[in-house]
Amino acid sequence: MGDQDLPGVLVSGLEGPHGICEDHIEDLQKHFNLITMQEFLENNKQFGPKIQAVYIWGGKPPVTQELLQSLPSLKIIASAGAGLDHLDLNLIASFGVKVANTPQAVSSPTADMAMALLLAAARRLVEGHRLATAPDTENFSTNWMGQEVTGATLGIIGLGSIGYKIAQRARAFEMKILYHNRKRRKSEEEEAIGATYCEHLDDLLQRSDFVLLAVSLTPQTQRLIGTRELSLMKPTAVLVNIGRGLLVDQDALVQALQTGALSGAALDVTDPEPLPRDHPLLTLKNITLTPHIGSATHQARRQMMENLVKSILASLHGLPIPNEVQLK
Numbered sequence: 001m002g003d004q005d006l007p008g009v010l011v012s013g014l015e016g017p018h019g020i021c022e023d024h025i026e027d028l029q030k031h032f033n034l035i036t037m038q039e040f041l042e043n044n045k046q047f048g049p050k051i052q053a054v055y056i057w058g059g060k061p062p063v064t065q066e067l068l069q070s071l072p073s074l075k076i077i078a079s080a081g082a083g084l085d086h087l088d089l090n091l092i093a094s095f096g097v098k099v100a101n102t103p104q105a106v107s108s109p110t111a112d113m114a115m116a117l118l119l120a121a122a123r124r125l126v127e128g129h130r131l132a133t134a135p136d137t138e139n140f141s142t143n144w145m146g147q148e149v150t151g152a153t154l155g156i157i158g159l160g161s162i163g164y165k166i167a168q169r170a171r172a173f174e175m176k177i178l179y180h181n182r183k184r185r186k187s188e189e190e191e192a193i194g195a196t197y198c199e200h201l202d203d204l205l206q207r208s209d210f211v212l213l214a215v216s217l218t219p220q221t222q223r224l225i226g227t228r229e230l231s232l233m234k235p236t237a238v239l240v241n242i243g244r245g246l247l248v249d250q251d252a253l254v255q256a257l258q259t260g261a262l263s264g265a266a267l268d269v270t271d272p273e274p275l276p277r278d279h280p281l282l283t284l285k286n287i288t289l290t291p292h293i294g295s296a297t298h299q300a301r302r303q304m305m306e307n308l309v310k311s312i313l314a315s316l317h318g319l320p321i322p323n324e325v326q327l328k
Contacts, residue, residue: 106295211237
């Protein structure tokens with residue numbers, strides 16, 4: 001707990017794997033009295049009325065009805081990142097509380113990560129690293145092959161701010177770009193990246209050499225890619241997911257990768273995170289897994305923190321809130 005005269009802001013913690021970024025604490029404490037969840041739970045009657053904002057980092061702390069009822073002075077929930085699937089927006093709105101996130105801060109680094117995963121899977125980078133560093137390796141086979149990225153067809157599911165930046169990067173690789181989106185982009189936006197709209201998801205799946213998920217998780221998109229969708233993809237195709245783990249039926253994905261129905265997959269997100277250590281995905285050679293690090297750069301994380309600070313301060317002063325999420 002810091003300066004008692006500053007606005008109270010609830011955070012998950014100040015250290016440990018589920019705490020806020022330690023490099024940001026000093027900057028945050030210039031503006032706010034940071035109150036940890038442990039402090040709040042130990043004395044919610046004392047701290048509850050002082051908390052005017054909840055600062056969510058890495059999806060924590062969880063915002064429940066019980067928590068909202070315990071914070072009578074709460075004005076805003078400021079959540080790092082673009083995804084909002086960890087928040088019940090209707091519940092929050094019923095308490096008259098605002099929500100802000102940081103979509104611009106994460107779009108470029110996440111797009112970079114998407115291309116890194118695509119390239120790694122296409123050229124079997126992780127397998128190659130293991131072969132090159134294995135103690136029993138005596139020679140490199142001339143039959144070691146990957147897939148060409150240049151000129152290949154990339155199908156992007158979800159052409160929001162992140163998906164659009166992925167398409168911009170893919171164009172530099174001379175990729176043919178298809179996309180499926182809830183709403184079609186303007187013709188000039190399509191032309192700028194050379195993208196072709198697929199009204200039907202099946203069409204994109206059948207035509208793509210790489211299928212990339214950059215869509216938000218909603219009840220409608222949960223398990224968007226399952227057994228049927230995977231069967232429509234080319235057996236030489238690669239699935240890349242930088243959205244949310246629940247967009248994919250993981251059991252169906254395991255089967256497709258094991259049977260050769262799908263060439264490979266690259267996932268920055270799974271369900272749960274991390275996967276249980278005995279999960280079959282961890283045993284496959286034709287998969288690349290990373291620990292949900294799409295926005296994990298020093299620059300992006302600092303911009304996220306600064307954006308959250310601006311949103312909280314605007315809310316507390318009755319000003320327009322940058323990156324406010326419009327609650328329905």
